[in-house]
Amino acid sequence: MAIARQSEILRGARSTLRRTIIICLALLLVLLLTIVVSSVIGAERLPFASSLCALFSGGNSSCGLTPEQSAILFEIRLPRILLAASVGASLATAGAGYQALLRNPLAEPYLLGISNGAAVGTMVSLVFFGTGQTSEWLRPVMAFVGAIGSSFVVYQLARGRTGASPEKLILAGVIVTTFLSSVIVFITTMMDATRIRSFTFWLLGDLSGASTNLLTIAIIAAIFGGIVLTLHARSLNLMMLGERDAFDLGVEVERVRLIVFLGASLLVGASVASSGSVGYVGLVIPHLVRLSVGSDNRTVIPSAAFAGALFVIIADTIARTIIAPRELPVGAITALIGAPLFIFLLRRG
């Protein structure tokens, strides 16, 4: 009897795995297609066929592109698209993780003040250590520290005797967000005028100009953090029943909470350090994913990674082309798409 039940559970796990893999492969296919399409769209018109040819040859053959055109394609556009993908994946996975962990549909890096914590960390590192080569490694580290710091503060503020209630959590998040916003305003005011301009842009999310180092960090963080959260998805499923019940079912609640917080902070820290605060990704994408694939975190978290990557790539393609050769901050586009979408989801739910 017990054995029969176990094999049933095992079969269930297998079918979830199969389903997750199929969904993720489908999303990956769409993602690759989007990467190709968005790399032939841009402020500078590149010859379509030659660009495709150069892309598929992996840059080994110029396919008739001039050196400038190939620089635009491989040194500007493609790194930017990859950064958009890793930032989108990071924020969406982090959002899905927070929502499951805190049992709160509104939990999102931006709303919880965690993005702002990372932004303050990045700014502190920029103000004190400048923009040189060594500080490039320091920036994500400081952003990570800022993200951990603010998530710790939010969590402590929200935690009562009975655990963190969803309402208190959002309130604490709003308080920390507004506090950190004023810290950011303070820091930008202390900096000189020309730098302020770049910073206000950066704060709204800006995917251009990330160095190879930062891009590498963002990609590694997205993959590593995504895997960590996915591995804890089953525990998160149980914790969604309530931390007490999860504990009774054998989940090491404290450990899972710590790991998920650290993993999500890593994701948020790396993406903020490389591109500022891109809002709404962590909120809208997990909800959309849940609407279409159900609420099993084992499927939701990896699917959110791919969907988030897709969303930010599309938003950034709009941001860099719609008023070309000028540019909009990508955060403005994600908010423009994200806010109405979220209202729609709220009204439907």
Added chain:
Amino acid sequence: MRGKRRESLSKHKPYNFKFACALALLVCAVALFSCSSRNEKPATTNTATTAQTREVTDESGKRVRVPWRPQRIVTLAPNLTEIVYALGAGSRLVGNTTYCDYPAEAKQVEKVGDTLQPNVEKIIALKPDIVLITTASQLETFTRQLDERAIPIFVTDPHDLEGVFRSIKTLGDLLGQQEQADKLVGDLRARASAVEDAVKSRPVVTVFYQVSPSPLWTAGKRSWITDLIKRAGGRSVTAEVEGEWMRYSDEAAIASKPEAIIMATGGEEKMEVAPALQKSPAALNKRVYGISGDYLSRPGPRLVDGLEEMARSLHPEAFQK
């Protein structure tokens, strides 16, 4: 009526009473405040209607009533401070910003904050009879507060060298220094045409003006920089892009293949070529020029110094004697 209200209030908890008192106090304070400002207005408009004032139009198209010969001037940008001194009206300057460091006397003048965040209280306390600002857009709430106190605000908004000359003439007229203004503009114009004559026969150099490297910012059609580059024998690759200062696409910057890069220097920032421009002909041929931001980002008399330096950088051979 007040007594009645108090009676009814006393039946409630003391907390409510305290609250009502506070509210009443607040109402009184508001009433007093609005009264005092109402009292003030006729007084100032009275002086405004006397023969000592006249009406002029500033560069934002706004009609401003100003005294014939302002005695207490506040400037809210370094270029305006420089113009006021160049016009010989420096002794009447009672307030300027922390950015105003030229000429040296300007540093001794009372500071009212910086251009982006001037302190309204400080300005009012200085009792200026005119406040000079440059480009109105950022200062809307603030200008309203000065309007309410009937302190005239004169806006200058130059977009090219000719616009700077026009500002100097208007300010000369406004401050009663017409002769000095005519002479100043005459001199500046002569220097500018000397530069233009020197580079006239030279091949035009394409220039990218870099405001900040990452994210990449540049100057567009409406910026005096574009005009300056043209006069210095160059052509800004972003000359046709709408706007004054803007975030510019990295891709478009690469594709523009500028022969020279110009950037403003000064402050703590090092000269750093934008990543997108590092393989441009300009960077490869080491034609990257830093020109003092004090010249280039202040549309005042020293913009011509900037023009001279720019022309010498772009066409060194034209200036060899």
